[in-house]
Amino acid sequence: MKPAAQDPLAQLTEIRAIMERSSRFLSLSGLSGVGAGVVALAGTVVAHYYLLQEYGSQEYGAQGYTRLFQTTEAERLAALPFLMGLALAMIAAALLVAAIFTLRRTRRDGLRSMWTAPARRLAIALLIPLVAGGLFCLKLYLSNAVELVVPGLLVFYGLALLNGSKYTLDEIKYLGLTQIALGLLALLVPGYGLLLFGLGFGLGHIGYGLLMYNRYERPTGTKLTAS
Amino acid sequence: MKYAIHTLNKAFDHRVRLGVMAVLLANESVSFNDLKESLDLTDGNLASHVAALEKAGYVEVTKQFIGKKPNTTYAASAEGKLAFQEHLAALEKLLRG
Numbered sequence: 001m002k003p004a005a006q007d008p009l010a011q012l013t014e015i016r017a018i019m020e021r022s023s024r025f026l027s028l029s030g031l032s033g034v035g036a037g038v039v040a041l042a043g044t045v046v047a048h049y050y051l052l053q054e055y056g057s058q059e060y061g062a063q064g065y066t067r068l069f070q071t072t073e074a075e076r077l078a079a080l081p082f083l084m085g086l087a088l089a090m091i092a093a094a095l096l097v098a099a100i101f102t103l104r105r106t107r108r109d110g111l112r113s114m115w116t117a118p119a120r121r122l123a124i125a126l127l128i129p130l131v132a133g134g135l136f137c138l139k140l141y142l143s144n145a146v147e148l149v150v151p152g153l154l155v156f157y158g159l160a161l162l163n164g165s166k167y168t169l170d171e172i173k174y175l176g177l178t179q180i181a182l183g184l185l186a187l188l189v190p191g192y193g194l195l196l197f198g199l200g201f202g203l204g205h206i207g208y209g210l211l212m213y214n215r216y217e218r219p220t221g222t223k224l225t226a227s
Numbered sequence: 228m229k230y231a232i233h234t235l236n237k238a239f240d241h242r243v244r245l246g247v248m249a250v251l252l253a254n255e256s257v258s259f260n261d262l263k264e265s266l267d268l269t270d271g272n273l274a275s276h277v278a279a280l281e282k283a284g285y286v287e288v289t290k291q292f293i294g295k296k297p298n299t300t301y302a303a304s305a306e307g308k309l310a311f312q313e314h315l316a317a318l319e320k321l322l323r324g
Contacts, residue, residue, distance in 0.1 A: 008318040008319070008321040008322045009322055011242075011245065011318055012315070012318050012319065012322070014242070014245070014246075015245055015246075015249045015315070016249075018245075018246050018249040018250060018253075018265070018266070019249045019250070019252065019253035020253075021265060022249070022250040022253050022254055022257070022261075022265040023253035023254050112264070113264070116261070116264060116265070117254070117257070117258075117261040117264070117265070
């Protein structure tokens with residue numbers, strides 16, 4: 001028999017695992033996605049009722065969100081603090097929930113820190129398109145192109161995920177492509193923007209989060225007996 | 228059955244060295260601390276094995292200062308990448324018997 005240290009299969013398996021672990025952030029928890037999705041759905045509902053209350057009872061009809069497309073600059077500026085505050089609160093809450101679940105998984109995996117080199121690379125890869133997209137959409141809102149804001153948010157977020165996916169789990173790539181597709185769809189049917197926003201940021205995160213949770217984290221009774 | 232053990236590279240006959248090369252092939256440039264963290268090693272242990280790989284010409288070392296803190300980064304040399312890939316190919320060959 002070969003001595004254990006020379007076992008080529010064990011060596012190859014270990015090398016593969018090390019290469020994966022050192023270049024990708026694999027501790028991302030699926031429950032982080034579910035949490036962020038719930039936050040996004042709650043935020044969408046709040047936005048919907050805010051817009052209904054602001055614009056619903058006027059002569060334009062009960063159309064809350066679509067009424068926003070016809071607002072004057074003064075009206076949009078009046079609504080901006082609430083909408084910006086809501087968006088920032090959603091981002092903060094989603095990040096907090098995501099960090100809690102991912103930190104929990106990191107602990108369970110026996111890693112000392114969540115903030116590893118791949119995690120930092122992932123954060124940078126996500127942040128650049130996200131910040132650019134956020135500023136771009138803010139300008140769209142201020143420049144009388146409100147109907148492009150939701151498609152823009154979805155497309156930029158999708159691109160950010162696509163960009164970050166090379167440093168983390170493969171599912172993130174498909175989540176990104178889903179967001180891009182929904183963003184482009186929102187361009188075609190601007191009236192359904194808020195609905196598609198909820199679909200992408202809410203149900204998209206929840207769906208992929210559950211998928212990832214089931215694949216990588218669900219406690220299983222039977223242990224794999226590999227080598 | 229005879230195993231072609233001699234086709235395996237001597238420089239990689241320790242798992243720490245294999246680990247270092249694996250990290251350096253998956254990432255372009257890695258700092259000492261990140262390397263230590265991803266392999267879960269102590270300073271001294273990692274340093275001696277990296278030194279051996281450096282001596283073999285498989286690892287390139289860049290020493291810099293960030294402010295007053297020294298920051299050493301490592302990268303696999305072209306020679307190191309080739310040698311590691313040959314080592315992996317030899318392992319696979321052994322597997323196929």
